[in-house]
Amino acid sequence: MRVDRRTARHTLDQPTDRGLRPSRRAWLTGAGLFSLGFHIPFLAPARAAPAAAEPEVNAWVVVKPDDTVVIRIARSEMGQGTLTGLAQLVAEELDCDWARVTTEYPSPGRNLARKRVWGDYSTGGSRGIRESHEYVRKGGAAARAMLVAAAAKGWGVPAETCRTERGVITHVPSGRTTTYGAVAAVAATIEPPKDVVLKDPKDWILAGKPLKRLDTRPKLDGSQVYGIDLTLPGLLNAAIRDCPVTGGSVTSFDAAAVSGMPGVKRVLQIGDSAVVVVADTFWRAKTALDALPVVWDEGPNATVSSATIAETLRAGLDAQEAFIGNTSGDVAGALKGAAKVVEAVYGVPFQNHATMEPMNATAIWTAERCEVWAPTQNGEAALAATAEAAGLPATACEVHKIHLGGGFGRRGATHDWLRQAVLIAKEMPGTPVKLIWTREEDMTHGRYHPVTQCRMRAALDKDGQLTGLHMRISGQSILASVAPQRMVEGRDPVTFQGLNPGGPEAAIGYTIPNILIDHAMRNPHILPGFWRGVNLNPNALYLECFMDELAHAAGQDPLAFRLKLMGHHPKHRAVLQAVADKIGWDQKPPEGVSRGLCQTMGFGSYVAGAAEVSVSESGALKIHRIVAATDPGHAVNPQQIEAQVEGSFVYGLSAALYGACTVKDGRIEQTNFDSYPVMRMEAMPAVETILIPSGGFWGGVGEPTIAVAAPAVLNAVFAATGKRVRHLPLKDTDLRRA
Amino acid sequence: MARLNVNGVLREVDAEPDTPLLWVIREQIGLTGTKYGCGIAQCGACTVHVDGAAVRACSVPLSAIEPGQKIVTIEGLAPGADHPVQQAWAELDVPQCGFCQPGMIMASVALLAQTPRPSDAQIRAEITNICRCGTYNRVLAGIKLAAERGQSG
Numbered sequence: 001m002r003v004d005r006r007t008a009r010h011t012l013d014q015p016t017d018r019g020l021r022p023s024r025r026a027w028l029t030g031a032g033l034f035s036l037g038f039h040i041p042f043l044a045p046a047r048a049a050p051a052a053a054e055p056e057v058n059a060w061v062v063v064k065p066d067d068t069v070v071i072r073i074a075r076s077e078m079g080q081g082t083l084t085g086l087a088q089l090v091a092e093e094l095d096c097d098w099a100r101v102t103t104e105y106p107s108p109g110r111n112l113a114r115k116r117v118w119g120d121y122s123t124g125g126s127r128g129i130r131e132s133h134e135y136v137r138k139g140g141a142a143a144r145a146m147l148v149a150a151a152a153k154g155w156g157v158p159a160e161t162c163r164t165e166r167g168v169i170t171h172v173p174s175g176r177t178t179t180y181g182a183v184a185a186v187a188a189t190i191e192p193p194k195d196v197v198l199k200d201p202k203d204w205i206l207a208g209k210p211l212k213r214l215d216t217r218p219k220l221d222g223s224q225v226y227g228i229d230l231t232l233p234g235l236l237n238a239a240i241r242d243c244p245v246t247g248g249s250v251t252s253f254d255a256a257a258v259s260g261m262p263g264v265k266r267v268l269q270i271g272d273s274a275v276v277v278v279a280d281t282f283w284r285a286k287t288a289l290d291a292l293p294v295v296w297d298e299g300p301n302a303t304v305s306s307a308t309i310a311e312t313l314r315a316g317l318d319a320q321e322a323f324i325g326n327t328s329g330d331v332a333g334a335l336k337g338a339a340k341v342v343e344a345v346y347g348v349p350f351q352n353h354a355t356m357e358p359m360n361a362t363a364i365w366t367a368e369r370c371e372v373w374a375p376t377q378n379g380e381a382a383l384a385a386t387a388e389a390a391g392l393p394a395t396a397c398e399v400h401k402i403h404l405g406g407g408f409g410r411r412g413a414t415h416d417w418l419r420q421a422v423l424i425a426k427e428m429p430g431t432p433v434k435l436i437w438t439r440e441e442d443m444t445h446g447r448y449h450p451v452t453q454c455r456m457r458a459a460l461d462k463d464g465q466l467t468g469l470h471m472r473i474s475g476q477s478i479l480a481s482v483a484p485q486r487m488v489e490g491r492d493p494v495t496f497q498g499l500n501p502g503g504p505e506a507a508i509g510y511t512i513p514n515i516l517i518d519h520a521m522r523n524p525h526i527l528p529g530f531w532r533g534v535n536l537n538p539n540a541l542y543l544e545c546f547m548d549e550l551a552h553a554a555g556q557d558p559l560a561f562r563l564k565l566m567g568h569h570p571k572h573r574a575v576l577q578a579v580a581d582k583i584g585w586d587q588k589p590p591e592g593v594s595r596g597l598c599q600t601m602g603f604g605s606y607v608a609g610a611a612e613v614s615v616s617e618s619g620a621l622k623i624h625r626i627v628a629a630t631d632p633g634h635a636v637n638p639q640q641i642e643a644q645v646e647g648s649f650v651y652g653l654s655a656a657l658y659g660a661c662t663v664k665d666g667r668i669e670q671t672n673f674d675s676y677p678v679m680r681m682e683a684m685p686a687v688e689t690i691l692i693p694s695g696g697f698w699g700g701v702g703e704p705t706i707a708v709a710a711p712a713v714l715n716a717v718f719a720a721t722g723k724r725v726r727h728l729p730l731k732d733t734d735l736r737r738a
Numbered sequence: 739m740a741r742l743n744v745n746g747v748l749r750e751v752d753a754e755p756d757t758p759l760l761w762v763i764r765e766q767i768g769l770t771g772t773k774y775g776c777g778i779a780q781c782g783a784c785t786v787h788v789d790g791a792a793v794r795a796c797s798v799p800l801s802a803i804e805p806g807q808k809i810v811t812i813e814g815l816a817p818g819a820d821h822p823v824q825q826a827w828a829e830l831d832v833p834q835c836g837f838c839q840p841g842m843i844m845a846s847v848a849l850l851a852q853t854p855r856p857s858d859a860q861i862r863a864e865i866t867n868i869c870r871c872g873t874y875n876r877v878l879a880g881i882k883l884a885a886e887r888g889q890s891g
Contacts, residue, residue, distance in 0.1 A: 079835030079871040212831050219836030220827050221819035222771015222812035226837060229770035237765075262754060283753075283761035356775050356783060356837040356870050405773070405837030406870050439776045639831065647834060647872025654870075673780035673868060682862045684874040 055188040057146055059106070059117040060090055060139030067167055067181035069096045071140075072106045074118035075128040076377050077215060078407035079647075080702040081640035082128035084213045086136055088636055089129070092207040093140030093198060096180060097167040103214060108379035109398035121379040124412040124530055126603035126700020129636055133698055134198075141196035143187070150187035151178050201634055201695065210639035215403070226405045227375035228360045228436055235362070236265055237282035238424050238435040239289040242445050243273040245666035246525050248299035250275060258288040267292065270423045278424065282436050301525040302666040306349070309524045309663060313453040316474030316520035317345065323521065325496030329514030331459075334468025338459030342553045344546060346456065346726040348538045350661035350668070351449035351531055352676060357405020358442040359417035363425035364432040365390055370397045370422060375404040377412030385415035389422035408651070409530035413482045414447050440671045447529025448661055448668075450476035452538050456546040459514070464554030466565060468514035471499070471542065477521050478528045478535070495519045497535040498600045498707065499543070504697060506536065506602040508543075509572030510565040526663060532651055533706035536602035541656075544598035544711035545726070548718060558715065559585055559597060571694065572599055575608035575629040578690050583610040583627045593624060596715025600707050605699030606631040609708030611685075613716040619735035623653070623683070623713060628705055629690040633697035642689045644701045649687055652709025654678040657730050740800055743807065744769070745814025755801035759793075760784040762800050763811060771812035771840045775868065782867030785841035785848075786811050792848035812840035815847065823847050826883040834871035842867050846881050855885050 056062045062070040071090045077083035087103050111118045119135060144164060151169040152159040155176060162171050167180045180187075201208060218224035243249060253275050255267035263284030268276045275294050279285035316322075335341055362373040363386075370390035376382040379401050387394040404411060421435040437445070452475030459468035477492035486493075497506040499517045531537075551561035559580050566573040576599040580586075589595050592614050599608035612625040628645050635641055658677040662669045670676040714725045717735065725733045739750045744767055751766040763772050763786065772795060775783030779797040786795045787810040788803070803809070815821050823846050826832075833839045842865070849856060849864050856864070861881050869877070 079833075081834070212828075213833075215836075216828055216831055216833055217819075219833040219839050220824045220843065221815075222769065222840050224836055225770070226773075228774065229764075231768070231770075281753075281761065281765040283757050283765060287754075354870060356773070356781065356835065356868065358774070404835060406835045408870070436774075439778075643831070643834060643873070643876070646875050650872025650874060651870065672778055673776050674778060678868055678870065679872075679874075680868060681865050681874040681878060684862075684872075684878075687875060 055185045057143040057184055057187045058139060058192060059114070060136060061094060061143035063147070063180045063184035065181045065184070067097065067100055067179050069094070069101050069167070069180065071101060071103050072118065073103050074106065074111070074121050074379070075132065076121070076123040076379065076401060076404060076407065078123065078377065078404035078411070080128070080644060081213060081637060082123065083215055084211065085129050085636040085640060086132065087214060088207045088211060089133055089137050090140035092204055093137045094144045095164040095166065098206055098211065100167065101214065105379070105401045107398055107400060108383040111380065112383065112394055122381065122412060123377040123407070124409055125534070126702040126704065130604050130698040130700045137198050138196055141198060142192050145193045145196060146187040146190045147180050147183055149190050150183040153186065154178070154183065207636050208634070209637070211637060213640065224403060226357050227362065227373060227402045228357050228405065230362050230373050230402065230434060232362065232432040235432045235434055236278050236280060236428070237285050238276050238278045238421070238433050239282060239285040240270070240274050240276045240420055240435060240437065240441060241289055241294065242441065243296050243298065244444060245296070245298040245302050246527060247301045249273045249297050251295040251297045253295070254293040258292045261288040261291065264288045266428065268424065268427055270420055274420065276424055278428065278433060282434070286438060298666060304525060304666045305664050306662045309451060310347070310453070312522050312524065313347070313451065313474045316522045317453060317455045317472055319474070319520040321520070322472065322518035323491035324516070324518045325493070326499055326501045326508065326515060326517040328501070329468070331468045331470045331514045331516040334459040334514035335457065335470070338467065339462040340460040340553060341457065342460065342550055343455065343457045344549055344724070344726060345453060346542045346545065347453040348449070348451065348541065348728045350451050350526060350663075351655050351659045352443055352446040352661050352670070353406075353408040353410035353529070353531055354443070354673070354676065354678060355404070355406030355408060355410055358439055359410070359437040360435060361418040361421035362432060362434040363421040364430070365422060365425040366429050368396060370425070371400065372398070372418060372422060373400045373402055374418050375402050375411060376415065376418070377404065377407045377409070381412065382415050382418055385418050386422055389419040390426065408532040409534070410447060413530050439673070443671050443676060444668045446661070446668070447482070447527050449531035449537070449655070450478055450528040450535070451524065451526070452476060454538070454542040456542060458546070458550055460550065460554055464556055466512055466550060469512050469516070471517040472520065473518070474520040474522055476523050476528050478530060480521065480523055481528050482530070492519070492521065495535055496539070498539040498602045505604055509569040509599055509601055510562070511568050512565065525666070526668070533703045536600060536704065536707040537652065537655070537710070540598065540600035540707035541710050541714070541728070544600065544708070545714055545724070548596065548715045549724065562599070571606045571631055572601055574692060574694070575599055575606045575631050578629040578692060579608045579610040579627045582688060582690060583612065583625070585610070594716050594720035596712050596717070596719055598708050598711040598715060600704070602704045602707060603700035604633070604697065605701060605704045607704040607708055609705065609712035611712040611716040613713060613720055615717065615720040615735050617737055621657070621717065621730070621735060623685040626685050626687045626712070627690065628687060628708065629692060630701060630705060631692045631694050632699035632701050633693060633695060635691055635693040638691055641691060641701045645689045645705045646687045648703070648705035649709045650679050650684065652706035653713065656710035656713060656728055657683070660729050741805070742767070742803060742809060744809045745811060751800070753800055756799045758796050759786070759798040759800060759803060759809070760795035763795060769811050769813050773837055773840060775838065780868065781838070782845055783838050783841040785844040785867065787844060787848060790848065790851060792845045812844060815843070821847060822884040822887045823850065823880065826880040826887065830876050830880050830883065832873055832876040832880050834873055838867055838869045842869065842877055846877070846884070850881065850885055850888060854888055856881065
């Protein structure tokens, strides 16, 4: 092969067959079990107690004799930094030496056995920190109290006369010292305090600080093990193809045609709709699967297309019946009496999560026990899915959580990929099998960001004041598919994220005298899921682009128009004002540059965005600069929040500019990153992050900012071109000058 | 048996000649730092060096590797993982989920070997790897930091 150094890309010579023979020799040669860096209790009881040399002070804290502190983390790390943030909160109250902190995941099986001592494992909805900050801090504080009590007991002094600093306990009157590691074993035997007083955040020394992540090093040298990297003795690999049309099934397949191919061990059908090849290596499994003749019954959805779905949604825009999410006053009356009525229809397509690590899971099944290794956002849900697929009680199952190569919502609410792995392993009792999805399988069998359309209709009075707003959302409900038990009298409350009348979660930031926001539920067969930012994304797009339309219709400045409606929403207003100030809204932008801004609230946090863009004569969009403000209440790690905010623009703008999963003949058309393009560095704007932690509440940061990415940029695009992009992605709109 | 020089070690591998280098590295040799992301040379998660140049190993068949060609993976980039690019990455806390980062690092090292002081525009044009977490701005800063270090050191 020749390598072209200038372009750093390769050119290929003709492949030459070197006469290699396929071999059944096990490939497990290099990275074996012992290189994983964590203990795998292979078919061992889930209840294994910590080794005596590593006493557990309480569920959250283990202190080793060498003073290493192991902090237990129940939520999953998938890049968002929750592992480090939660450790900071525990360490803050524990008052330990940060340089000696490590972390571990307590397994879901242990959580079950210990009556959910680690609480909720679900890692979605930006809730890692905001919903567990109190009990993890109490865990750290209680452990500290027990360590102090143990030292005081040893010295025969009152605990109140001791103080702690970075893992060292000092008896103040005598100056005697000891370390956490020296007293941890005794501390473990001490009755936990009934209640503890948490530090005032203003006294924090570890939390609230821009500390480095704890999990960076192994991500720099290839030693971080993701689910796809797992190796076990005797492991086989599986490749799967599910019916390309959801709702279809396998009619027949010709196993004999591929069973003699190199490395192939089994050719199987799983459930009604999937065929599987199990081989010694994944590549051989995939190669045989590609060659496997399959006849599908594509079922009742085989004629559905994006056009038929759009037609169904359009009908929903005019439907008489709809679920109400927010209503007050008399919208019909306001529209009737309006000096001016403004109306527009918006829409968003399906999006794939497209995690960099494709779906995968490893399972081993026997009639007595089933264990799974999974990159899951929700260990408890993964355990439940394992038990169900295995046909065993949860107490006979275990899930070993592994760092995720991206999650974004795909790996928490639905464990379809995990169930498949268990069903395959069940066909081969006692043999560990790793299922890996190809990128093509991943792209075409996602749980997609739901498809919706929205009709916005507003009343302006003669002074250009907004007097009424009807927002009709038509389209897919996530909960109806993913979690029907969370529906409220047939209504999906998640549909109204960012539009709720008030309260601490996802409240609208404007006071509009007459308002009606309702949802005509229309559920196509393409399965939806929680996609990072969830329904805050389309809702902020619809509302914030339309607010821009209204400002222009009223002949008012888009910022001033909004601020007049935000008098009762000081936190929404503060973030919006912050981005306006920083981008210089009241000054003229640089020549050829146009600006847009927007705000929303979701996942407990207030966010705003402003963008500077230019559009060339030929219609090429360049995003020069983004300013983003976040008020998450308390900021646990500012530099990681910055990383989440920056990343949010990559995720949000990928969808806004390029992303669309379209449907033809009942199936998703996009199969890989060539047909589902995402943002690359070339298009990435500079992002300036403003952090305004106003205190008194705890908001999430992994998701909310995604929702402001598209409207900030699209409002700037309008300012640049006079063209209002109402349907994503933007690549489908011709921005050339008329 | 094919023979490959990977990270300075000669390895005998037993795979069909059309097996992509990526899967030979991961499954026959057992070095899993090189990632599968797309299989069609779109994302760059599988980037390794062949004779010093960045190559997307998912799209190179085993048979295309000539005797004597030196393959370097993320595991073999530098002893103690202390290449200036890895150091810059650690200093700036570049990775989020980290799955794309071995490929990002290998692509960045190859870029700097060829262009020791790249401009922002050169970096943006040359580093085409996909990151879904959105680390691009820190990757860019990391390359510039490593470039400065390379120049002064």
